Amino acid sequence: MSTKTHLELTGVDIDFPTPSGPFKALSNVNLKIKRGEFVSLIGHSGCGKSTVLNIVAGLYQATKGGVLLDGKEVNEPGPERAVVFQNHSLLPWLSAYENVELAVKQVFKNSKTKAEMKEWIEHNLHLVHMDHAMHKRPDEISGGMKQRVGIARALAMEPTVMLMDEPFGALDALTRAHLQDSLMEIQADLNNTVIMITHDVDEAVLLSDRIVMMTNGPAATVGEILDVKLERPRHRLELADDPEYNHYRAAVLSFLYEKQRKPDEAAGQPEKNEKKAKSNNPAQKVLNTKQQDAEQRGEEAA
């Protein structure tokens, strides 16, 4: 990990046009990311995390300020900033292999031979443990497998930055844990720069080098940044009892549920969202009940 700034967001504002005038979703977002760093974005639902990611991806244009990647301004989407979308976004009429192939053909059309491309596609599917089902179509594989293929597709673009929008949000806890482990392995190998949005505190602490906590919208911005100095490789079981790990967890939880507590939550609004599958992380077993309460509320708010 070099210390030079690799990706830089400076004074980013965005106004969305709405029928009742412009809506300021982000205001003065500043963030510097080093090469090879794994950064999580965490914040309450609707605060503007996806918007930040989409601006870095080039899918949205900042109204004010901008994004520099290796000194060059970002103003359109491109494969060097690969995106893993929340709901996989695989083309349903193509097999896993063909989905990755579409990306590989586009990115390496002038630099790889057919045989090299085939090898590269299979290599990336292997990285995410999808060798056995690579000729199946999205409707024939599970949600976790689809997300794996989405990650393989992004990895296969050999991106400078990987952007992941709640990549495991729709998965059950066990599958999520598997994918987190896979992602850590891959990350140890390839040392990609990653920005990942999550609403899962454990996931953020386990995976990240830094956790960027966003304030509530409208006009959301970066609230606090937490450096996670846990040694790698990290193992979820060992970390469960690690005081340092629990200290980081508590820091994020306190930001989300004390400092950025949502007004409707404070008022004790009745639960309206369906309960999501509770995290199966063993770390949760050592939580005191207060934290568990807080987390549960958080999951329902997300």
Place this chain on the structure above:
Amino acid sequence: MSSMALKLLKPLGFPDKLNLASLIKALVVPMSGILIFLFIWNIGARNIHTSLGEFPGPAQVYEQSKNLLNEHNRERQKEADFYQRQDDRNAKKLAKNPDAEIKIRSYTGKATFIDQIGTSLVTVLAGFFAASLIAIPAGIVIGLNKTLYSAFNPVIQLFKPVSPLAWLPLVTMVVSAVYVSDDPMFAKSFVTSLITVSLCCLWPTLLNTAVGVSTISSDLNNVSKVLRLSWLTHVIKIVIPSAIPMIFTGLRLSLGIAWMVLIAAEMLAQNPGLGKFVWDEFQNGSSNSLGRIMVAVIVIGLIGFMLDRIMLMLQKKVSWDKSQELR
């Protein structure tokens, strides 16, 4: 062993257990529907008296269908005989004088019921094909561009409900004026029918394609943007596959309309085909006419049904959306 066989049959649409209930559902119920219909038809027919005699019941219609088939076979025999005679004549001539000029004429018999079916099928498929060739690309372009969509939507909505009978005089006049050649590749009547059919069946395909294209999920569009696909690759790899189910819904509707329109156009314009057959029989006014028309009605229905089934088969084959139930 037998459970094994059942497992093999399952993908073909056979029910899990070939029990009595499913057998009744699959065969007996539709059959009894048909029988009830025939019964009511039979009773009804006997009580309707027209100037051409009693309305034809199932028995008369069956009789007439046999007659029509026989007429066709006789006509074919006549044709074969004609060519045989001509060949013999020419052979004799050449035997006498190898340099003799020989004439080869083609047979000009009257078109039989079967011939008319053939003509109608060729015309409807040609018209449908021409319409699809225009409607699918146009639908893609309109669907991809909101401005174009808003611009053309009123025009499409205006022409969509127009009956073929309204188009026909205009098309006939325009074809007569524009399609002039000494040795035309296609008969004028064929061109007129084709254009009328195309004009009427264009719209469902056009609209469904446009809607299918414009409702592509924004996620897939984003994938395309991140990959920086060129416009053409985007259309070929993302837009068309994603709109295929809608395009086929449109095509099926279009083919159904094409078939209905064609029969009406043929009747009105006296263009060869099943429509003309019906009209000729009506003008003919013999005691058999109604029966023969009824045969035509049933054949028209059967062909329409068949065309729809063929489209459905194609649709199931190309549709990637297996969750969508097609019927």
